[in-house]
Amino acid sequence: MKKIKNKKIKLGISIGDLNGIGGEIALRTFEDERMLDFCTPIFFASAKTISFLLKHFDIDIKFQGIKTAAEALEGKVNIVNIFDDKAQIDFGVETKESGKYAIQSLKSAVKSLKMGEIDVLVTAPINKSNIQDDDFKFPGHTDYLNQELEGDSLMFMITESLKIGLLTDHVPVKDVAEKITVDLINKKYKTIYNTLLKDFGVEKPKIAFLGINPHVGDGGVIGQEDKEILIPTLEKIREKGDLAYGPYAADSFFGSGNYKNFDAIIAAYHDQGLIPFKTLSFGKGVNFTAGLDKIRTSPDHGTAFEIAGKGVADHNSFKEAVYTAISIFKKRKEFKKLTKDVLQKQKRRPASSRRGRFE
Template sequence: MKREEKIIVGISIGDLNGIGSEIVLKIFEDNRMMDFYTPVIFASTKTMTFVKNYFKLNINLNGINTTKEIVHGKVNVLNCWKENVNINFGKEDLKIGEYAIKSLEAATKALKDEEIDVLVTAPINKSNIQSDTFKFPGHTDYLAQELEGDSLMFMVTDTLRVGLLTDHVPVKDVSNHISPELIIKKIDTVYNSLKTDFRISKPKIAVLGINPHTGDNGVIGTEDDTIMRPTLKKIKESGKLVFGPYAADSFFGSDNYKSFDAIIASYHDQGLIPFKTLSFGQGVNFTAGLNRVRTSPDHGTAYEIAGKGIADISSFKEALFTAVSIFKNRNEFEELNKNPLAISKRKRFDERKYESKKK
């Protein structure tokens, strides 16, 4: 971290007709949040004031026009537009999608320019963001283009981490996308993220099979035998603690997942259904593998409850703290690797701390 001040958290506002703006402002009603980081909401003061008044929230907003005007200890709103926005909670609106993209693009530029330290994205509607200039299925794909590295959707809590080999891919196309090269790349991304972002020195990773019962010896598909098993064997021979493929239907119900630092699912629903079931709204979507930190809550726009004042802030709050934690871990990892003596001291300190906890 280059700055002396608090970590600056940029927040893209997402779909204004959804629950994003409500949960963002509700979180910062608690002034203690500013003890941990400085928030910058990419939207407009007019729009956020409307949301504040609509939900009768007790919060002071500090409107700014450039990141140079950021004030620590305040909820900063960086003006990305000046006009009034017609907000209709719960309604899908192409115009609202345009404002979601304005916010995202401005926040991403600030992240690339190191004017903010991390980015937390409020939910968007994947349908109303599409245009001639924005043709991405979601945040992850857009940020993969804008930032350096190999992106991976990594759903995380304190006790569960699930990565995906394929994310926004139709089920009928999943097996065509999975190759030895993809498996190796995604496992490397998860492995490096566990070490760098979560400070796990020897990560242990489980991989779920592609087909039901991992193919049942070719009866229900051959991909697990011809692609997955040989590739995992090769990776394990390189020294990584990688295991599988495991049959996905029984893996989570048997609590087998608790034996691993991360689980890699072959496709979207195979990983996200058990993750969201087990995380109980505490989950965070982290885009691993990029040179900048981005997180988001594990839910969508929730049009059905938007504007009713009942949206749960838990997942978004976790996304904020997770982004800050990962940013700190990355910087500490970098510093420790520059100074081997510091690594040795840190290891001895951690061992003493662990032994004292055991007693």
């Protein structure tokens, strides 16, 4: 019998801000031909733009120009031509034009993701200022993906040993406390619990919460939110038998090494989670949009205009984003198969003995 060859995962790449380091780090990742053993990369840009970047950075890659992602060839770096003209590239400069191309690339890649033409998406960094226009009013990738894809998105910063999710992400500090509600805490906890279960293979997740206020409010002396909202909500979660811990004072949680005792940590707001994450993992971490039915990852840094075009950008975080997207895709397939097997077994058991978990 002839052996059926498994198709490689189709990995879409949105090019990000052309004046930043996105193009460089994405192409550097696939300069190593061994990467083509793991996936079929599909860039959403233009042949002219990619040719310019390859020449500028002296990167040796042979690519295949295609009209749609569905035409991608295995064993090749594929470029979906979505720019009609030659995009102007001014490294290190924030321009409205580079923002326009970044969003054009993102929208095209997400459309292909929704259609099933690509399996996963890795996004190169965008600039949150120059992407704003009448058709795109989002503070970043996460909010746009939440609108376009099914589910409840959550910014999840991950490495093999450290995973941090956020209750609130791109929100002004003055608005953080009023946005943290019982419903939000439960929703974000559920999302992280499920992603650890099906995307990372953690059977009984241990999840720690950081306090909203300094010293977890010191019993209400420094703010009432921990005492009145967070602590009672965690108590109810624990009553279900879940391993939800805290809240812990954020100022000592990471320096003491306590974070190593948990599968994931939930921070109250952006900097509370991302400052320790990037301090401990910068250049090695991955931003994963958890909670969606499709998979999107990105490197843990921004456009880095200050070094753009100089050929010195570190592509390791982008490479990790590629590996992570592939790994999660495979884990989800395994979880789906496992769930199917469990359901078949449950059908043969008495209804009174069946027990469920988060759907």
